[in-house]
Amino acid sequence: MTSFSSTTQPTPFGIYDNDLHFQEDADGLVLYVKRRLGDDIMSVELTSKQIWANFEESTLEFSKQLNSHQAESYMSNILGLSTGLSETFKKNDFDHYYYLEDDQNDDDIVLDLLGNNEVRKNIQVLLIQDKNDPRFRLNNTKGKYKIESGSFVSPKEIETASGVASPIVDKNVGPNGQEQKFPRETLEYLIRRAEPYASDAFVGGVSNSIRGYVKLNQNQQDYNVYKDMIIPYQNKELSLDSFTGLDDDQLTLFNPKYKSELLPTATETKIKINEIFHFSPQAAYRFFDTTSAINYLNNQFSFESFTPETVFYVLPVFEDLLRAGQLDISNRVRRSNYSYKLQGQELRVYPRPTEENPLNLYIKFSFPADPFKPNLPYQDDSIEGVSNLSNVPFGNIQYSKINQMSRQWIRQYTLALCKETLGLIRSKFSSVPIPGSDVQLNGGDLISQGREDKQRLSESLGETLDRLTYQKLLENDAIQSESMMNILKRVPVPNGRAIIIG
């Protein structure tokens, strides 16, 4: 029987062809499948390649189910993470990435630094081995294994050699590299979900606002925020007029020249007024108790950390939101005797300005946030990161890292697939003419059996995985803890260890 390792392209995708564990199991699997299907007595019209193809598919199916389960359990922690490189790169015998020149082969026999024969791939190693390093792929450096006292350092260490080199692409597999890991929990997802609230409350977020003002006129109570708003910028007064493109110096916020400096995310749409005030905004002290004069003074003089009067708390986001709202009302009601009403584009101020030269009325406003273009000084990589199941950087699980318990599932699934394959072969012609009669083939039965087996195995694995989501594990731990408490309640406490009343 032809062995797996001596066969050219034994599996369709070749994902596990170089995995020694897979190779070893592949040969045994042919015997297992054929024996289970009765080849000892009657022919099983399956080739080894067909069985290996099913073996590969089974392993991929297992990998898919495991990765889906992992993603399901952990999605909130990996959303936004970098999807990483979409390729895998060739490694040498020491598990290091290497490089080749155009006319070189990885198995060329050359002399190493100690003058011994060695295959080229084990000599031409890359200096940067971290795939997440931006230089890894495009600006890597040639390296060499370090020598000390006339021999290579063990384990191998790489030091710089001269020249630029690139790793060798092995397979184009899509996002990968984070499979089979147990990541730490993070709150990034929750924080991201809270960002819009924080933005609206001016306590964080990723949407910037801008400040403009309306020049108040004596005896004029009503103003149009779109037409009367002035946005100051370098001694210029910008408007909210639409940018026509005819005049490069048009004084409008939407002129790209000003927009890029002031608020790159500004778009010609409805503005969102965040705050209207008629005094210079004061920020930090408002987050402390406004009734505490000591606190106020401490804040003004930056003495907060040096006085016991000031207390800092680590508080949840909603506390900040509530406090922001409270302070806003405090400012409006307790610190000001002015008020306003905003309706559509119209802004009405109370009371009517009576001074001859009233002050400006400041308006802090923002534009609807663009979810794909937050206001950051650089490209937000997390937007290009993991967004759903399709780009979670989970590659196929390495067969050599799958335990025996799981391999048994793979074997059984392979057998089910082989039944289906054999059934399809035998059902191409359900009846074969033979001398004096016809032979009815059992293709239909085999297909049914194979599909039933597949479904059973798939459901069984799915149910097991469902019981093992991190959420379920927590629930089970809680139940276990509860049960333990119930048991402990009934354990008699020895005399002398408890207060006895009697």
Add this chain to the structure above:
Amino acid sequence: MPRLFLGQREADFFSDITKEVIKDIAGQKIYYYTVREDLSDIHDVYEESIHKIFNPPVEIECMVEWQPSEVKTTQFGHEQLKTISAYLHNRDLIDRDIDIRQGDYISYGEFFFEITSLIYDKLAYGHIERVVSIKLNAKQTRIEHIIKESLGPTGEDYLDQGAVQTTFEQQRGQTDSDVRQLVKDGVLEAPISKPKKVAPDGSVKSINGIGSSFYGDD
């Protein structure tokens, strides 16, 4: 069946399945005796040979249709005349280079028959070049025509050795007289184990006193 779906590989598939049924499962066989015209004395007037010379018999696995004997009563008394039909696998005959001819003889059990007709019995899905089976009709011959010892099983009522076939061994393409084309062409691998055999196991059983192993027992 359109030719699109039935090519050489499918024909080989049919052939191998047929051989499996006939050679590895059913196990029916006839012995084919070819008349040597060049060695037989032919009567000058009747142009028939009373004492024929035959080539050594060839064992051919096939499907035999045993038909009830025809009883005739004449002025000399009554006689039973047996006829059989045998369905031969055409591909097997080609593989083994056997050319069946009308007028030759076969034996089945203790009886000898003369082949009276040969019919192309069945085509594979109507493809003219793919003859599945050749049906030969044979009529029991007079015992003087072929004086040979019966080969193969004759009947449970006989006590001589070989009267009951106690050993049956599959071929599975492992013998000289059996070719499994898909294996030969490398489309399929050879079976994972040797052909199985049903043979006396040394125990004393059944009416013949011969117990046998099952094919799974090695």
